[in-house]
Amino acid sequence: MKYINKSFSIEKVKAQNLAKKFNTPIYCYSYKLLKENINNFKKNFKSFSPLICFAVKANTNVNIIREIGKLGLGADVVSIGELMKALKAGINPKKIVFSGVGKTVDEISYAIDKKILLINAESKSEIIEIEKIAKSKKKIINIGIRLNPNTDAKTLTQISTGKKENKFGVDKKTFFELVKYSKNSKNIKLKCLSVHIGSQIVNHIPYEKMLKVVNRIIKKTNYKFEFIDLGGGMGISYDNNNKKLNYKKYSIAIKKNLKTHKSKIIFEPGRSIVGNIGVLISKIIYIKENEKKDFIILDAAMNDLMRPALYGANHRTLPVLKTNQISKKTYQFVGPICESTDKFITLKKFQKLKEKDLIVMCDVGAYGMSLSSNYNVRPKPVEILIKGSKINVIKKRQKLSDLI
Numbered sequence: 001m002k003y004i005n006k007s008f009s010i011e012k013v014k015a016q017n018l019a020k021k022f023n024t025p026i027y028c029y030s031y032k033l034l035k036e037n038i039n040n041f042k043k044n045f046k047s048f049s050p051l052i053c054f055a056v057k058a059n060t061n062v063n064i065i066r067e068i069g070k071l072g073l074g075a076d077v078v079s080i081g082e083l084m085k086a087l088k089a090g091i092n093p094k095k096i097v098f099s100g101v102g103k104t105v106d107e108i109s110y111a112i113d114k115k116i117l118l119i120n121a122e123s124k125s126e127i128i129e130i131e132k133i134a135k136s137k138k139k140i141i142n143i144g145i146r147l148n149p150n151t152d153a154k155t156l157t158q159i160s161t162g163k164k165e166n167k168f169g170v171d172k173k174t175f176f177e178l179v180k181y182s183k184n185s186k187n188i189k190l191k192c193l194s195v196h197i198g199s200q201i202v203n204h205i206p207y208e209k210m211l212k213v214v215n216r217i218i219k220k221t222n223y224k225f226e227f228i229d230l231g232g233g234m235g236i237s238y239d240n241n242n243k244k245l246n247y248k249k250y251s252i253a254i255k256k257n258l259k260t261h262k263s264k265i266i267f268e269p270g271r272s273i274v275g276n277i278g279v280l281i282s283k284i285i286y287i288k289e290n291e292k293k294d295f296i297i298l299d300a301a302m303n304d305l306m307r308p309a310l311y312g313a314n315h316r317t318l319p320v321l322k323t324n325q326i327s328k329k330t331y332q333f334v335g336p337i338c339e340s341t342d343k344f345i346t347l348k349k350f351q352k353l354k355e356k357d358l359i360v361m362c363d364v365g366a367y368g369m370s371l372s373s374n375y376n377v378r379p380k381p382v383e384i385l386i387k388g389s390k391i392n393v394i395k396k397r398q399k400l401s402d403l404i
């Protein structure tokens with residue numbers, strides 16, 4: 001993503017031309033960046049050749065999942081819908097893990113029928129349910145147990161999952177109890193210890209603490225886990241000066257703490273695979289002048305990109321066509337929805353804008369389209385994947401007639 005002759009471009013395609021052809025708002029992704037992210041991830045953890053399962057909830061476009069599958073990744077799913085999408089995208093069931101605190105009977109039953117690698121259970125009740133369904137199908141099912149390591153991920157409270165007050169996983173005491181329970185079961189086979197401590201983690205220290213806990217607990221159980229699933233959460237840089245997770249340091253900590261167990265490592269990265277590959281192209285409908293700041297009213301809203309309203313996230317925002325005129329005003333970018341939280345970033349010294357200008361919001365490839373809704377009866381945007389100069393529509397814009 002860069003400016004070519006002052007025109008914001010995704011690989012070799014100008015955002016301006018996309019807007020002309022497809023109207024706005026548009027979710028647009030770069031295949032090149034996707035490939036780079038995956039290769040970079042693989043390279044940094046190469047020494048223990050992990051199974052990398054893309055966390056589908058970050059981006060649920062079937063075509064994106066298919067490309068990710070072709071680049072060698074499996075999938076981490078959290079619902080039957082995501083599992084169906086992963087299978088439709090051609091992901092090998094032997095590379096699919098199923099996470100989540102509330103899997104229903106139908107979901108467990110479907111996952112068993114599809115012969116996926118692991119169901120990562122998060123409670124005693126769930127294990128009993130899996131066992132019951134497996135028994136009725138006369139099968140032995142591979143499971144993982146998600147441990148809540150009670151470590152602080154030092155991320156936003158809304159996306160922290162590894163502390164004891166969070167609903168995820170089981171505490172140490174329950175974990176030991178469930179290992180014992182599984183050993184005595186005829187229909188479940190315990191294969192994996194799983195953890196996932198949160199999202200957008202930019203420092204390796206919380207991971208290091210989690211790894212120490214995992215190491216201690218495995219030693220104490222004296223059980224051979226075929227897999228250790230470390231979850232995802234690797235943080236990316238949403239801002240030019242923000243830091244991102246140092247994979248090398250994380251990799252070293254993993255080797256240091258877990259090497260002796262000789263288990264296959266599984267990762268479930270979402271954001272770090274797709275976060276920076278997408279932009280949201282939007283047009284200015286109106287500019288409303290205000291005493292302190294001007295409201296830049298966009299045709300994209302919180303239903304299209306929920307992260308600012310949900311987490312207070314700021315997405316780097318840029319003009320599609322660069323001029324060199326700087327505005328003296330403060331701009332607040334907002335959507336047209338009737339909610340005060342329907343606002344995006346506020347910026348000073350932005351390029352001078354006028355109505356009908358185009359802007360892009362960056363790094364929306366993860367938890368962008370996948371969190372979108374039809375609130376205010378707004379159709380969901382078109383999704384486009386760019387490969388070089390090739391434009392692929394990977395999901396059409398919803399039609400109003402689909403909604404009414």
Ligand SMILES: *Cc1c(COP(=O)(O)O)cnc(C)c1O
Nearest residue numbers: 055099199232233268269270271
């Ligand atoms: C959300 C989630 C992930 C992915 O998290 P990222 O921060 O996008 O990497 C992985 N595993 C589980 C269990 C999750 O819930």
